[in-house]
Amino acid sequence: MRRNRPTRGSERKADPVSQSAVQPTPASPTPEGGHLLEVRDLHVEFRTGEGVAKVINGVSYHLDAGETLAVLGESGSGKSVTAQAIMGILDTPPAVIRSGQIRYQGRDLLTQSEEQRRQVRGTEISMIFQDALSALNPTFPVGWQIGETLRQRAGMSRGDARRRAIELMELVKIPAAASRLGDYPHQFSGGMRQRVMIAMALALNPKVLIADEPTTALDVTVQAQIMDLLSDLRRDLRMAMILITHDLGVVAGVADRIAVMYAGRIVEHADVRSLYKAPAHPYTKGLLKSIPRLDFQGQQLSTIRGLPPNLMRIPSGCPFHPRCPYVQQVCVDVVPHDLVLGDGRTSACHFAQEVRDDRAR
Amino acid sequence: MVRFILRRLLQMVLAFFGTTLIVYALMFAGQGDPIQALAGERPVTEAQRAYLTEKFHLDRTGIDGFFYRYFDYIRNLLQGDLGESLTGRQIGDILAAAWPVTIKLALIAMTVTVLVGVTAGVLAGIRRASIFDNSTLLLTLVVLAVPTIVLAPIAQYLLGVRWQLFPPTAGADPDFYALLLPGIVLGSLSLATALRLTRTSVAENLRADYVRTARSKGLVKRRIVGIHVLRNSLIPVVTFLGVELGNLMGGAIITEGVFNIPGVGFNLFRAIRTEDGPLVVGIVSVLVVVYLIANLVVDVLYAVLDPRIRYE
Numbered sequence: 001m002r003r004n005r006p007t008r009g010s011e012r013k014a015d016p017v018s019q020s021a022v023q024p025t026p027a028s029p030t031p032e033g034g035h036l037l038e039v040r041d042l043h044v045e046f047r048t049g050e051g052v053a054k055v056i057n058g059v060s061y062h063l064d065a066g067e068t069l070a071v072l073g074e075s076g077s078g079k080s081v082t083a084q085a086i087m088g089i090l091d092t093p094p095a096v097i098r099s100g101q102i103r104y105q106g107r108d109l110l111t112q113s114e115e116q117r118r119q120v121r122g123t124e125i126s127m128i129f130q131d132a133l134s135a136l137n138p139t140f141p142v143g144w145q146i147g148e149t150l151r152q153r154a155g156m157s158r159g160d161a162r163r164r165a166i167e168l169m170e171l172v173k174i175p176a177a178a179s180r181l182g183d184y185p186h187q188f189s190g191g192m193r194q195r196v197m198i199a200m201a202l203a204l205n206p207k208v209l210i211a212d213e214p215t216t217a218l219d220v221t222v223q224a225q226i227m228d229l230l231s232d233l234r235r236d237l238r239m240a241m242i243l244i245t246h247d248l249g250v251v252a253g254v255a256d257r258i259a260v261m262y263a264g265r266i267v268e269h270a271d272v273r274s275l276y277k278a279p280a281h282p283y284t285k286g287l288l289k290s291i292p293r294l295d296f297q298g299q300q301l302s303t304i305r306g307l308p309p310n311l312m313r314i315p316s317g318c319p320f321h322p323r324c325p326y327v328q329q330v331c332v333d334v335v336p337h338d339l340v341l342g343d344g345r346t347s348a349c350h351f352a353q354e355v356r357d358d359r360a361r
Numbered sequence: 362m363v364r365f366i367l368r369r370l371l372q373m374v375l376a377f378f379g380t381t382l383i384v385y386a387l388m389f390a391g392q393g394d395p396i397q398a399l400a401g402e403r404p405v406t407e408a409q410r411a412y413l414t415e416k417f418h419l420d421r422t423g424i425d426g427f428f429y430r431y432f433d434y435i436r437n438l439l440q441g442d443l444g445e446s447l448t449g450r451q452i453g454d455i456l457a458a459a460w461p462v463t464i465k466l467a468l469i470a471m472t473v474t475v476l477v478g479v480t481a482g483v484l485a486g487i488r489r490a491s492i493f494d495n496s497t498l499l500l501t502l503v504v505l506a507v508p509t510i511v512l513a514p515i516a517q518y519l520l521g522v523r524w525q526l527f528p529p530t531a532g533a534d535p536d537f538y539a540l541l542l543p544g545i546v547l548g549s550l551s552l553a554t555a556l557r558l559t560r561t562s563v564a565e566n567l568r569a570d571y572v573r574t575a576r577s578k579g580l581v582k583r584r585i586v587g588i589h590v591l592r593n594s595l596i597p598v599v600t601f602l603g604v605e606l607g608n609l610m611g612g613a614i615i616t617e618g619v620f621n622i623p624g625v626g627f628n629l630f631r632a633i634r635t636e637d638g639p640l641v642v643g644i645v646s647v648l649v650v651v652y653l654i655a656n657l658v659v660d661v662l663y664a665v666l667d668p669r670i671r672y673e
Binding site: 084087119120123126127134137149153184200 | 569570571573574575576577578579580581584589592593596666667668669
């Protein structure tokens with residue numbers, strides 16, 4: 001199987017059209033000192049009939065070439081919305097991007113035209129979604145759907161697109177790829193469907209892959225296979241990856257850094273090792289304690305008390321304060337800044353250092 | 362698929378016998394003296410009565426006689442002989458003259474439905490809550506609320522008599538132009554339904570996850586809507602149109618009556634009014650077959666359009 005895997009170099013030669021057509025600036029991929037992808041102080045609102053929901057409230061994170069950033073958080077924390085804002089596929093309305101920047105290779109995507117942004121999708125930044133069954137079009141064969149990207153975006157002929165689709169399906173380890181080209185999404189198992197989704201996202205050799213809860217809809221054993229596959233592909237194709245998940249277990253083996261989101265903000269940002277060893281935000285701490293562990297058998301599993309905040313009425317001060325075991329008066333009154341803790345770590349908590357050093361609770 | 366079609370054809374045979382039996386029973390079981398009904402006001406002599414009794418097998422009485430006559434009729438029907446109407450014309454000839462007119466009318470109505478209804482439905486679905494969307498919703502509501510028996514005479518009066526844009530009645534052997542207004546009136550109801558169905562379906566599919574995927578592939582909007590959304594949205598619409606075409610082929614009693622079009626519906630209505638039993642049964646039998654075939658075609662088409670549907 002590994003022999004069949006085309007290297008990045010040979011792909012480039014195989015489709016010269018796509019290279020000339022889709023690469024807007026061949027200049028240095030990352031400008032001096034800049035990041036490959038950087039989100040700066042992003043604010044997004046959803047305007048609905050019932051009011052304005054502040055979904056993203058100043059999110060900043062960055063991604064360098066070849067690394068994996070995990071974005072962690074519960075439902076409604078804004079992790080998917082941030083990703084969709086990067087892709088430019090937010091439905092506007094109801095979504096409104098209030099302010100902020102999304103810089104890719106030094107250029108702010110938010111100031112670009114829709115046509116320029118469309119050119120970036122798939123070729124530079126690609127995305128895979130949670131539920132592959134609904135994310136794939138039910139009325140077209142998978143080979144056609146993978147090939148569509150190649151035909152429409154890279155100007156390939158039907159035959160070439162077909163051959164390349166088989167290669168891509170082999171790349172994501174779908175058995176008997178050539179014979180499954182004409183099958184429809186519902187004829188695949190959950191894991192195989194997600195592989196089709198991945199093959200489609202990789203079709204144009206993107207530099208960034210955003211995986212939005214890629215394993216949530218899958219069985220546990222299949223989850224591991226898909227995560228391994230994503231991890232291998234990211235390394236072999238030298239991509240950078242943003243892995244969005246609410247599952248801390250998924251993150252550990254794959255990610256380099258973790259950004260934890262709560263109520264539309266990054267509350268903690270650290271490399272994987274130090275975050276697991278000593279979380280510096282009470283929310284992260286709560287998440288880590290709520291993972292079932294083999295050595296804690298017979299004890300009650302700890303949970304974070306309370307519910308995620310209503311985004312139309314975000315609590316004053318620190319939005320986590322109603323649920324926080326460390327809460328003080330200052331947390332109710334003052335919005336915490338990102339506290340820098342060294343080694344690139346930040347935590348949006350008034351008591352970040354105390355929380356980090358407190359091993360008891 | 363072949364097995365499915367064969368099974369459906371077998372079901373059609375049963376449905377055919379069932380419906381013809383019911384119509385036959387309704388038409389003849391209640392008649393007091395069929396011979397006097399045939400003769401009308403004129404007196405019937407004993408010799409005539411004896412001849413007709415033998416000809417129509419009326420010497421057999423009760424349920425036994427009824428089934429004898431029914432199977433006699435079916436036997437003739439299967440040999441292609443629809444029998445004679447009470448007026449003495451071959452029913453086969455009446456249908457042969459009426460059917461082309463009805464088919465022309467149905468095709469005009471269907472063309473109007475598809476061209477206007479589906480197109481406007483797609484546009485309304487894409488631009489939901491726009492002025493266009495709201496006005497089509499209001500307009501279709503009016504059309505759906507007003508019955509054909511009201512709509513047809515109004516259209517006939519305004520467009521045919523008052524402003525004289527169309528001929529007000531069709532008459533014998535009508536041309537395309539004479540059938541245009543009746544076709545539009547006939548199609549307006551299915552047009553309104555098709556428009557609303559298409560609108561809802563398109564609006565729903567535009568929010569589907571696969572549209573988000575198509576956008577993240579960097580496809581242009583025209584292609585996302587024109588290929589991805591349309592293909593999925595039209596599945597229920599095509600199903601509706603297929604059934605509707607079956608209905609239209611069955612003739613439109615009211616529309617054909619109002620505009621005086623000598624189609625199937627017109628003849629059926631006249632046959633019912635004059636209590637012409639053989640003609641009613643003849644026409645309805647053929648309508649049953651047309652309707653069953655239309656339904657079968659729709660079911661097969663459904664499987665072709667939606668790969669998730671398999672008949673086995």
